[in-house]
Amino acid sequence: MANQDFRICSESGLKVYKNAETLIKWNVIAALATLAVGGLMALLVALTRWPSVHLLGLTEYYRFLTAHGVDALLAWILFFEMALVYFASTVVLGTRFRGVVVGWISFALMLIGGALINVIIIMGRADVMFTSYAPLKADPLYYLGVILFAVGALIGFIMFFVNVVYAKRDGGFKRSLPLGSFGLAAASIIGVLTLAHGAGIFIPAFLWSLDFIGYIDPSAYRLVFWGLGHSSQQINVCAMVAVWYMTSAFVVGGKPVNEKLSRTAFVLYILFINLASEHHLLVDPVLSTWHKIVNTSYMMHLAVLASMIHAFAIPASIEVALRKQGFRSGLFEWFKKAPWGNPAFAAVALSILLFGFLGGITGVIFGTEQFNIIRHNTFAITGHFHGTVVAGTTIAFMGFTYLLIPCIFKRQLIWKGFAQIQPYLYAVGVAMLSIGMMSAGAFGVPRRHYDITFSGAPFSFTFDPAIDMFMSMMGVGALLAVAGGVLFILIGFGSMIWGKEVK
Amino acid sequence: MAIREPERIWWKPFSKDERMWVTVAVVWMLVSFLFMPIYHLYGAQNPPSETYKVEPEAFDKLVTKMIDKYKVGEENGFPIVHPDPNEPVFIRAQMWQWYPIIEFEKGKTYRVHLSSMDIQHGFSVQPINLNFMALPGYDYVLKLTPTTSGEFHIVCNEYCGVGHHTMVGKIYVKDAAKTAAN
Ligand code: HEM
Ligand SMILES: [Cu+2]
Ligand SMILES: [Cu+2]
Numbered sequence: 001m002a003n004q005d006f007r008i009c010s011e012s013g014l015k016v017y018k019n020a021e022t023l024i025k026w027n028v029i030a031a032l033a034t035l036a037v038g039g040l041m042a043l044l045v046a047l048t049r050w051p052s053v054h055l056l057g058l059t060e061y062y063r064f065l066t067a068h069g070v071d072a073l074l075a076w077i078l079f080f081e082m083a084l085v086y087f088a089s090t091v092v093l094g095t096r097f098r099g100v101v102v103g104w105i106s107f108a109l110m111l112i113g114g115a116l117i118n119v120i121i122i123m124g125r126a127d128v129m130f131t132s133y134a135p136l137k138a139d140p141l142y143y144l145g146v147i148l149f150a151v152g153a154l155i156g157f158i159m160f161f162v163n164v165v166y167a168k169r170d171g172g173f174k175r176s177l178p179l180g181s182f183g184l185a186a187a188s189i190i191g192v193l194t195l196a197h198g199a200g201i202f203i204p205a206f207l208w209s210l211d212f213i214g215y216i217d218p219s220a221y222r223l224v225f226w227g228l229g230h231s232s233q234q235i236n237v238c239a240m241v242a243v244w245y246m247t248s249a250f251v252v253g254g255k256p257v258n259e260k261l262s263r264t265a266f267v268l269y270i271l272f273i274n275l276a277s278e279h280h281l282l283v284d285p286v287l288s289t290w291h292k293i294v295n296t297s298y299m300m301h302l303a304v305l306a307s308m309i310h311a312f313a314i315p316a317s318i319e320v321a322l323r324k325q326g327f328r329s330g331l332f333e334w335f336k337k338a339p340w341g342n343p344a345f346a347a348v349a350l351s352i353l354l355f356g357f358l359g360g361i362t363g364v365i366f367g368t369e370q371f372n373i374i375r376h377n378t379f380a381i382t383g384h385f386h387g388t389v390v391a392g393t394t395i396a397f398m399g400f401t402y403l404l405i406p407c408i409f410k411r412q413l414i415w416k417g418f419a420q421i422q423p424y425l426y427a428v429g430v431a432m433l434s435i436g437m438m439s440a441g442a443f444g445v446p447r448r449h450y451d452i453t454f455s456g457a458p459f460s461f462t463f464d465p466a467i468d469m470f471m472s473m474m475g476v477g478a479l480l481a482v483a484g485g486v487l488f489i490l491i492g493f494g495s496m497i498w499g500k501e502v503k
Numbered sequence: 504m505a506i507r508e509p510e511r512i513w514w515k516p517f518s519k520d521e522r523m524w525v526t527v528a529v530v531w532m533l534v535s536f537l538f539m540p541i542y543h544l545y546g547a548q549n550p551p552s553e554t555y556k557v558e559p560e561a562f563d564k565l566v567t568k569m570i571d572k573y574k575v576g577e578e579n580g581f582p583i584v585h586p587d588p589n590e591p592v593f594i595r596a597q598m599w600q601w602y603p604i605i606e607f608e609k610g611k612t613y614r615v616h617l618s619s620m621d622i623q624h625g626f627s628v629q630p631i632n633l634n635f636m637a638l639p640g641y642d643y644v645l646k647l648t649p650t651t652s653g654e655f656h657i658v659c660n661e662y663c664g665v666g667h668h669t670m671v672g673k674i675y676v677k678d679a680a681k682t683a684a685n
Pocket of ligand 1: 065068482
């Protein structure tokens with residue numbers, strides 16, 4: 001094996017193999033591109049939901065909302081996670097990518113699948129939202145696109161394990177994986193389980209759209225769909241937490257106080273989080289009360305325990321590392337002296353804060369049986385998951401992009417000043433968006449709804465006028481978040497193209 | 504470090520801070536745990552689970568029968584029905600209406616049967632914000648006791664096609680004394 005196959009990253013000292021590097025690059029590029037599309041859709045949809053703007057027409061609103069869900073939640077997140085699992089199974093371990101052709105096949109499938117879904121949605125053949133609840137039917141090519149995309153992602157998660165097995169043989173690690181890779185191993189395990197649910201629902205739906213199957217039970221559809229739809233959010237949580245640990249290690253040299261605790265927490269995610277998926281079905285018919293209580297409330301709390309552990313371990317590791325660097329006076333000197341101007345660090349700090357206080361807490365509350373009655377399908381739910389998957393996962397991934405650009409793309413960031421404020425701008429925007437949505441939802445404002453003045457309805461109904469303020473808060477938050485998102489995309493692509501080369 | 508393999512022995516005992524945090528988290532979790540069934544058993548408002556399979560046509564017949572028997576008026580082309588609290592009440596979801604208008608009596612307990620004729624709809628009673636799913640093929644039985652009189656609306660909060668935002672229905676709750684004259 002020739003030595004020219006790899007280089008040493010000057011920032012982190014990690015050994016980067018060429019074949020892994022190229023694959024990671026392209027997955028990051030695809031992720032940023034789909035985030036840009038998803039973000040544009042977000043702007044249009046948000047400006048439609050803002051009653052004083054009400055931008056789009058009726059069909060465009062539902063069409064673009066479907067596209068926003070798919071591009072942001074499916075495409076951006078999964079492409080970035082592919083980059084992460086490849087990074088953690090090769091670069092972190094200092095080993096090569098095994099079977100890189102398979103990695104490219106996975107990438108191609110995701111690209112083709114993603115493009116197909118988008119084309120079909122824009123053609124107006126799949127105005128069904130990303131949930132496509134049966135018996136609402138889309139064009140067969142829509143389901144095919146989802147299947148191709150999901151198979152691609154499944155292959156990617158499997159390649160994680162292949163790489164890890166070979167890395168062990170090649171001496172990439174001796175006994176235990178580094179914690180970051182361990183977290184992504186948890187993500188990959190959940191990924192494989194989850195995408196199996198995906199096959200379990202999208203293959204029948206595909207056959208049904210082709211008339212090979214006559215009937216899909218709507219209740220069963222919801223159950224299996226959320227086995228995919230919610231459990232995949234736990235891939236995101238694991239990947240996000242792994243990014244928290246890795247960023248803290250890269251930026252301040254943070255080291256978990258006790259690896260036992262952090263690793264146990266990841267195992268709790270694997271064991272219990274899938275069951276929490278059923279909180280989507282709390283006000284559905286069919287499922288019995290005890291079934292709901294055991295699956296959601298009970299098991300969910302064991303997963304929450306895991307998050308509580310990480311919420312302790314990561315700030316603790318940062319504090320210990322900064323104190324070691326000499327910031328010891330008083331209780332909070334380390335906090336004041338933390339690298340707040342480093343966008344990767346700032347992103348992780350904001351991600352931890354907002355994920356915990358906005359997304360996490362509301363998730364636990366809305367996930368209880370009784371509270372769900374007064375929040376199900378309202379705008380509050382949309383507010384909750386913009387607190388998790390946007391304020392948590394997306395911001396963390398944005399921060400990690402700022403580390404990947406020097407390490408993998410070998411470029412320095414352009415516009416350093418803008419990069420410094422980007423995480424704050426985006427975080428403030430998303431927080432306002434999310435709180436606006438949650439508050440409006442508390443007054444009953446529904447999600448996925450074109451016109452909350454109900455024009456053309458047989459009976460007129462007006463919500464409490466207080467919602468005007470909250471809907472405007474959502475709108476202003478959306479504008480700020482989109483500004484932060486545009487900055488991120490510009491800095492990301494700009495640095496890849498024009499950034500000074502890192503030697 | 505999270506990007507380096509841990510030292511040989513990382514299965515170390517917990518430190519004092521860690522033990523404290525985990526203990527507090529576990530206790531908090533157990534309290535929340537216990538509250539799930541406790542609230543279900545002693546609380547006043549729980550999601551029901553009583554469900555039957557039903558064909559849309561059969562459900563539709565039950566709706567019509569109820570209307571024939573208990574119709575007391577009409578509003579915007581929708582029949583107003585004042586059913587007997589001892590008999591089942593049916594509300595039909597369909598693209599894009601909630602049918603018919605039901606007039607309940609305050610303080611009486613009703614069994615409301617909810618089902619859809621076509622696709623999934625979201626049964627959302629406003630302004631009190633009570634939300635349940637209406638699925639085709641299933642009859643979902645909600646045990647409902649209205650406690651405030653007045654006018655309520657049913658909004659659809661599951662996307663159900665281009666008319667989704669026009670799917671608004673109505674419910675009246677009358678004080679028992681006033682309706683006795685009917
Ligand atoms: C600039 C940032 C963003 C803004 C302003 C924004 C705004 C919105 C708005 C207004 C809705 C519409 C809700 C409705 O009408 O029911 C929505 C839905 C949604 N958003 Fe975002 N969003 C942003 C970023 C993201 C990201 C990064 C993700 C995923 C990682 C995401 C995932 C979703 C999902 C899954 C839905 C639900 C779609 C559905 O109900 O079918 N959003 N967003
Ligand atoms: Cu509807
Ligand atoms: Cu609807």
